[in-house]
Amino acid sequence: MNNALKIELGRRYRFSASHRLHSLHLSEEENCRVFGKCNNPHGHGHNYVLEVSLSGNVDPATGMIANLADLDVFVGRQVLEEFDHKSLNEDVAAFRDRVPTTENLCIEIYQRLKSFPKAKLERIRVQETGNNSFEYAGEDLEGDHR
Amino acid sequence: MVLLTRKIEFAASHVYNNPNLSAEENRRIFGKCNNPHGHGHNYTLEVTVEGEPDPVTGMVLDLKELKEILEREVMQRMDHRHLNYEVAELAGQIPTCENVARVIWQLLEPKITQGRLHRVRLYESPDLFADCYRNGANAAGKS
Numbered sequence: 001m002n003n004a005l006k007i008e009l010g011r012r013y014r015f016s017a018s019h020r021l022h023s024l025h026l027s028e029e030e031n032c033r034v035f036g037k038c039n040n041p042h043g044h045g046h047n048y049v050l051e052v053s054l055s056g057n058v059d060p061a062t063g064m065i066a067n068l069a070d071l072d073v074f075v076g077r078q079v080l081e082e083f084d085h086k087s088l089n090e091d092v093a094a095f096r097d098r099v100p101t102t103e104n105l106c107i108e109i110y111q112r113l114k115s116f117p118k119a120k121l122e123r124i125r126v127q128e129t130g131n132n133s134f135e136y137a138g139e140d141l142e143g144d145h146r
Numbered sequence: 147m148v149l150l151t152r153k154i155e156f157a158a159s160h161v162y163n164n165p166n167l168s169a170e171e172n173r174r175i176f177g178k179c180n181n182p183h184g185h186g187h188n189y190t191l192e193v194t195v196e197g198e199p200d201p202v203t204g205m206v207l208d209l210k211e212l213k214e215i216l217e218r219e220v221m222q223r224m225d226h227r228h229l230n231y232e233v234a235e236l237a238g239q240i241p242t243c244e245n246v247a248r249v250i251w252q253l254l255e256p257k258i259t260q261g262r263l264h265r266v267r268l269y270e271s272p273d274l275f276a277d278c279y280r281n282g283a284n285a286a287g288k289s
Contacts, residue, residue: 006278009276061166064244
Protein backbone atom coordinates (compact mmCIF):
# COMPACT_ATOMS: atom_id res chain seq x y z
CA MET A 1 0.00 0.00 0.00
CA ASN A 2 2.71 2.44 0.98
CA ASN A 3 4.57 2.02 -2.29
CA ALA A 4 1.43 3.02 -4.14
CA LEU A 5 1.20 6.26 -2.20
CA LYS A 6 3.43 9.26 -2.16
CA ILE A 7 3.55 11.65 0.75
CA GLU A 8 4.88 15.17 0.58
CA LEU A 9 5.55 17.67 3.28
CA GLY A 10 4.78 21.32 2.54
CA ARG A 11 6.07 24.25 4.53
CA ARG A 12 5.52 27.97 4.00
CA TYR A 13 7.93 30.77 4.79
CA ARG A 14 7.65 34.51 4.37
CA PHE A 15 10.14 37.17 3.45
CA SER A 16 9.96 40.76 2.33
CA ALA A 17 12.29 42.12 -0.29
CA SER A 18 12.57 44.82 -2.90
CA HIS A 19 13.38 44.50 -6.56
CA ARG A 20 13.45 46.39 -9.80
CA LEU A 21 12.79 44.70 -13.11
CA HIS A 22 15.38 46.07 -15.47
CA SER A 23 17.37 44.30 -18.16
CA LEU A 24 20.87 45.38 -19.11
CA HIS A 25 20.12 44.07 -22.60
CA LEU A 26 17.32 46.52 -23.25
CA SER A 27 17.25 50.27 -23.80
CA GLU A 28 15.62 52.60 -21.28
CA GLU A 29 12.54 52.83 -23.50
CA GLU A 30 12.31 49.09 -23.98
CA ASN A 31 12.72 48.45 -20.25
CA CYS A 32 9.95 50.90 -19.56
CA ARG A 33 7.71 49.33 -22.19
CA VAL A 34 8.35 45.72 -21.12
CA PHE A 35 8.36 46.09 -17.33
CA GLY A 36 6.05 49.08 -16.86
CA LYS A 37 5.94 50.35 -13.28
CA CYS A 38 8.13 47.44 -12.18
CA ASN A 39 10.93 49.37 -13.95
CA ASN A 40 10.56 52.47 -11.77
CA PRO A 41 14.17 53.44 -10.96
CA HIS A 42 14.21 53.01 -7.20
CA GLY A 43 12.45 49.66 -7.11
CA HIS A 44 9.57 48.47 -4.97
CA GLY A 45 8.90 45.53 -2.66
CA HIS A 46 6.72 42.53 -1.97
CA ASN A 47 5.83 40.25 0.88
CA TYR A 48 6.83 36.96 -0.69
CA VAL A 49 5.49 33.59 0.42
CA LEU A 50 7.77 30.65 -0.26
CA GLU A 51 6.27 27.17 -0.27
CA VAL A 52 8.73 24.27 -0.08
CA SER A 53 7.57 20.71 -0.90
CA LEU A 54 9.62 17.68 0.12
CA SER A 55 9.10 13.99 -0.46
CA GLY A 56 10.65 10.90 1.03
CA ASN A 57 9.94 7.97 3.27
CA VAL A 58 7.96 8.64 6.41
CA ASP A 59 10.29 7.43 9.16
CA PRO A 60 8.24 5.01 11.29
CA ALA A 61 10.07 6.12 14.43
CA THR A 62 9.19 9.78 14.04
CA GLY A 63 6.25 9.81 11.63
CA MET A 64 8.14 12.43 9.64
CA ILE A 65 9.57 12.87 6.15
CA ALA A 66 11.96 15.41 7.60
CA ASN A 67 12.22 17.17 10.91
CA LEU A 68 10.77 20.66 10.52
CA ALA A 69 13.43 22.07 12.80
CA ASP A 70 16.13 20.90 10.33
CA LEU A 71 14.19 22.30 7.38
CA ASP A 72 13.60 25.63 9.09
CA VAL A 73 17.30 26.03 9.86
CA PHE A 74 18.26 25.11 6.29
CA VAL A 75 15.76 27.42 4.61
CA GLY A 76 16.67 30.16 7.06
CA ARG A 77 20.34 29.91 6.24
CA GLN A 78 20.03 29.32 2.49
CA VAL A 79 17.26 31.75 1.69
CA LEU A 80 15.62 33.85 4.38
CA GLU A 81 18.75 35.31 5.96
CA GLU A 82 19.98 36.43 2.57
CA PHE A 83 16.69 37.60 1.07
CA ASP A 84 14.56 38.96 3.89
CA HIS A 85 14.55 42.76 4.09
CA LYS A 86 17.07 42.95 1.29
CA SER A 87 17.19 44.32 -2.21
CA LEU A 88 17.23 41.34 -4.57
CA ASN A 89 19.05 43.39 -7.23
CA GLU A 90 21.74 44.77 -4.94
CA ASP A 91 22.17 42.14 -2.25
CA VAL A 92 21.83 38.81 -4.09
CA ALA A 93 24.73 38.05 -6.42
CA ALA A 94 22.59 35.96 -8.79
CA PHE A 95 20.56 39.02 -9.71
CA ARG A 96 23.44 41.29 -10.62
CA ASP A 97 23.00 40.23 -14.23
CA ARG A 98 19.62 38.52 -14.17
CA VAL A 99 16.26 40.22 -13.85
CA PRO A 100 14.77 39.38 -10.43
CA THR A 101 11.39 38.33 -11.73
CA THR A 102 9.65 35.79 -9.57
CA GLU A 103 10.34 33.18 -12.27
CA ASN A 104 14.07 33.73 -11.80
CA LEU A 105 13.62 33.97 -8.06
CA CYS A 106 12.02 30.50 -8.10
CA ILE A 107 14.98 29.05 -9.97
CA GLU A 108 17.48 30.70 -7.62
CA ILE A 109 15.68 29.47 -4.51
CA TYR A 110 15.35 25.97 -5.94
CA GLN A 111 19.11 25.87 -6.57
CA ARG A 112 19.74 26.97 -3.00
CA LEU A 113 17.43 24.36 -1.48
CA LYS A 114 17.95 21.29 -3.66
CA SER A 115 20.85 20.08 -1.52
CA PHE A 116 18.69 19.68 1.58
CA PRO A 117 20.18 16.48 2.96
CA LYS A 118 17.20 14.96 4.77
CA ALA A 119 14.59 14.64 1.98
CA LYS A 120 14.05 15.20 -1.73
CA LEU A 121 13.10 18.69 -2.83
CA GLU A 122 10.04 18.20 -5.04
CA ARG A 123 9.30 21.78 -5.97
CA ILE A 124 9.05 25.28 -4.70
CA ARG A 125 6.32 27.80 -5.20
CA VAL A 126 6.74 31.52 -4.68
CA GLN A 127 3.79 33.83 -4.27
CA GLU A 128 4.70 37.38 -5.14
CA THR A 129 1.30 38.83 -4.31
CA GLY A 130 -2.02 37.27 -3.46
CA ASN A 131 -2.78 37.19 -7.18
CA ASN A 132 0.31 35.67 -8.72
CA SER A 133 2.53 32.74 -7.91
CA PHE A 134 5.21 30.71 -9.67
CA GLU A 135 6.43 27.13 -9.33
CA TYR A 136 9.67 25.42 -10.20
CA ALA A 137 10.56 21.76 -9.89
CA GLY A 138 13.98 21.65 -11.53
CA GLU A 139 14.70 20.76 -15.11
CA ASP A 140 14.74 16.94 -14.95
CA LEU A 141 11.07 16.67 -15.70
CA GLU A 142 11.44 13.83 -18.22
CA GLY A 143 9.31 10.96 -17.05
CA ASP A 144 7.80 13.14 -14.38
CA HIS A 145 4.08 13.64 -14.26
CA ARG A 146 4.02 17.27 -15.31
CA MET B 147 -10.16 15.00 -16.60
CA VAL B 148 -11.51 17.49 -14.11
CA LEU B 149 -10.41 17.88 -10.50
CA LEU B 150 -12.88 18.79 -7.82
CA THR B 151 -11.82 19.86 -4.34
CA ARG B 152 -13.82 20.06 -1.16
CA LYS B 153 -12.50 21.60 2.02
CA ILE B 154 -13.46 20.81 5.61
CA GLU B 155 -12.07 21.85 8.96
CA PHE B 156 -11.75 19.92 12.16
CA ALA B 157 -10.11 20.48 15.52
CA ALA B 158 -8.11 17.78 17.28
CA SER B 159 -5.34 17.29 19.80
CA HIS B 160 -2.23 15.17 19.62
CA VAL B 161 1.18 14.55 21.16
CA TYR B 162 4.37 13.27 19.55
CA ASN B 163 6.04 10.60 21.64
CA ASN B 164 7.77 7.39 20.61
CA PRO B 165 7.77 4.91 23.52
CA ASN B 166 10.85 3.20 22.07
CA LEU B 167 12.93 6.33 22.57
CA SER B 168 14.18 7.85 25.79
CA ALA B 169 12.54 10.93 27.24
CA GLU B 170 15.59 12.96 26.19
CA GLU B 171 15.48 11.66 22.62
CA ASN B 172 11.76 12.36 22.36
CA ARG B 173 12.37 15.88 23.59
CA ARG B 174 15.23 16.43 21.18
CA ILE B 175 13.38 15.12 18.12
CA PHE B 176 9.89 16.42 18.75
CA GLY B 177 10.56 19.58 20.78
CA LYS B 178 7.41 21.21 22.12
CA CYS B 179 5.27 18.69 20.23
CA ASN B 180 6.44 16.27 22.94
CA ASN B 181 4.84 18.25 25.81
CA PRO B 182 3.21 15.50 27.86
CA HIS B 183 -0.37 16.65 27.86
CA GLY B 184 -0.49 17.29 24.13
CA HIS B 185 -1.79 20.27 22.23
CA GLY B 186 -4.22 20.89 19.40
CA HIS B 187 -4.74 22.36 15.97
CA ASN B 188 -7.46 23.53 13.68
CA TYR B 189 -6.85 21.22 10.75
CA THR B 190 -7.95 22.07 7.24
CA LEU B 191 -8.46 19.15 4.91
CA GLU B 192 -8.67 19.52 1.13
CA VAL B 193 -9.90 16.45 -0.69
CA THR B 194 -9.48 16.40 -4.46
CA VAL B 195 -11.38 13.95 -6.65
CA GLU B 196 -10.61 13.39 -10.33
CA GLY B 197 -12.97 12.30 -13.06
CA GLU B 198 -14.99 13.22 -16.10
CA PRO B 199 -18.16 15.23 -15.58
CA ASP B 200 -21.25 13.09 -16.02
CA PRO B 201 -22.95 14.16 -19.28
CA VAL B 202 -26.35 14.31 -17.61
CA THR B 203 -25.55 15.99 -14.29
CA GLY B 204 -22.34 17.80 -15.24
CA MET B 205 -20.79 16.51 -12.03
CA VAL B 206 -17.63 14.49 -11.35
CA LEU B 207 -19.44 13.33 -8.25
CA ASP B 208 -22.27 14.65 -6.19
CA LEU B 209 -20.77 17.11 -3.69
CA LYS B 210 -23.48 16.18 -1.22
CA GLU B 211 -22.28 12.59 -1.29
CA LEU B 212 -18.65 13.67 -0.81
CA LYS B 213 -19.73 15.84 2.09
CA GLU B 214 -21.43 12.85 3.71
CA ILE B 215 -18.36 10.65 3.21
CA LEU B 216 -16.13 13.30 4.79
CA GLU B 217 -18.55 13.71 7.68
CA ARG B 218 -18.67 9.99 8.35
CA GLU B 219 -15.04 9.06 7.75
CA VAL B 220 -13.19 12.13 8.98
CA MET B 221 -15.36 14.45 11.08
CA GLN B 222 -16.95 11.79 13.24
CA ARG B 223 -13.62 10.07 13.75
CA MET B 224 -11.32 13.04 14.32
CA ASP B 225 -13.19 16.25 15.08
CA HIS B 226 -12.77 17.27 18.72
CA ARG B 227 -10.85 14.07 19.39
CA HIS B 228 -7.39 13.20 20.60
CA LEU B 229 -5.64 11.64 17.61
CA ASN B 230 -3.32 9.46 19.72
CA TYR B 231 -6.00 7.89 21.91
CA GLU B 232 -9.26 8.02 20.01
CA VAL B 233 -8.47 7.21 16.39
CA ALA B 234 -7.87 3.48 16.01
CA GLU B 235 -6.30 3.84 12.55
CA LEU B 236 -3.50 5.94 14.05
CA ALA B 237 -2.70 3.50 16.87
CA GLY B 238 1.02 2.91 17.10
CA GLN B 239 1.86 5.80 14.77
CA ILE B 240 3.09 9.27 15.60
CA PRO B 241 0.15 11.46 14.48
CA THR B 242 2.21 13.80 12.33
CA CYS B 243 0.64 15.63 9.44
CA GLU B 244 2.21 13.04 7.09
CA ASN B 245 0.69 10.07 8.92
CA VAL B 246 -2.73 11.65 9.45
CA ALA B 247 -2.91 12.57 5.75
CA ARG B 248 -2.08 8.98 4.80
CA VAL B 249 -4.71 7.56 7.16
CA ILE B 250 -7.31 9.94 5.74
CA TRP B 251 -6.37 8.81 2.21
CA GLN B 252 -6.77 5.17 3.26
CA LEU B 253 -10.15 5.90 4.82
CA LEU B 254 -11.49 7.85 1.85
CA GLU B 255 -10.04 6.02 -1.13
CA PRO B 256 -12.35 2.95 -0.98
CA LYS B 257 -15.40 5.08 -0.24
CA ILE B 258 -15.17 7.30 -3.29
CA THR B 259 -16.76 5.31 -6.05
CA GLN B 260 -17.74 8.10 -8.43
CA GLY B 261 -14.56 9.56 -9.83
CA ARG B 262 -11.32 8.67 -8.09
CA LEU B 263 -9.51 10.15 -5.13
CA HIS B 264 -6.70 12.29 -6.51
CA ARG B 265 -5.12 14.03 -3.58
CA VAL B 266 -5.49 14.59 0.14
CA ARG B 267 -3.93 17.77 1.49
CA LEU B 268 -4.00 18.24 5.23
CA TYR B 269 -3.02 21.58 6.77
CA GLU B 270 -2.00 21.45 10.41
CA SER B 271 -1.52 25.21 10.29
CA PRO B 272 -1.51 27.69 7.40
CA ASP B 273 2.25 27.16 7.06
CA LEU B 274 2.48 23.38 7.37
CA PHE B 275 0.76 20.73 5.32
CA ALA B 276 1.14 17.21 3.95
CA ASP B 277 0.01 15.93 0.56
CA CYS B 278 -0.90 12.32 -0.12
CA TYR B 279 -1.49 11.11 -3.63
CA ARG B 280 -1.06 8.09 -5.88
CA ASN B 281 2.54 7.52 -6.88
CA GLY B 282 2.94 8.95 -10.37
CA ALA B 283 0.00 11.33 -10.16
CA ASN B 284 0.38 15.07 -10.26
CA ALA B 285 0.97 16.21 -6.73
CA ALA B 286 0.37 19.81 -7.56
CA GLY B 287 -3.26 18.83 -8.07
CA LYS B 288 -4.10 22.02 -9.86
CA SER B 289 -7.70 22.63 -9.14
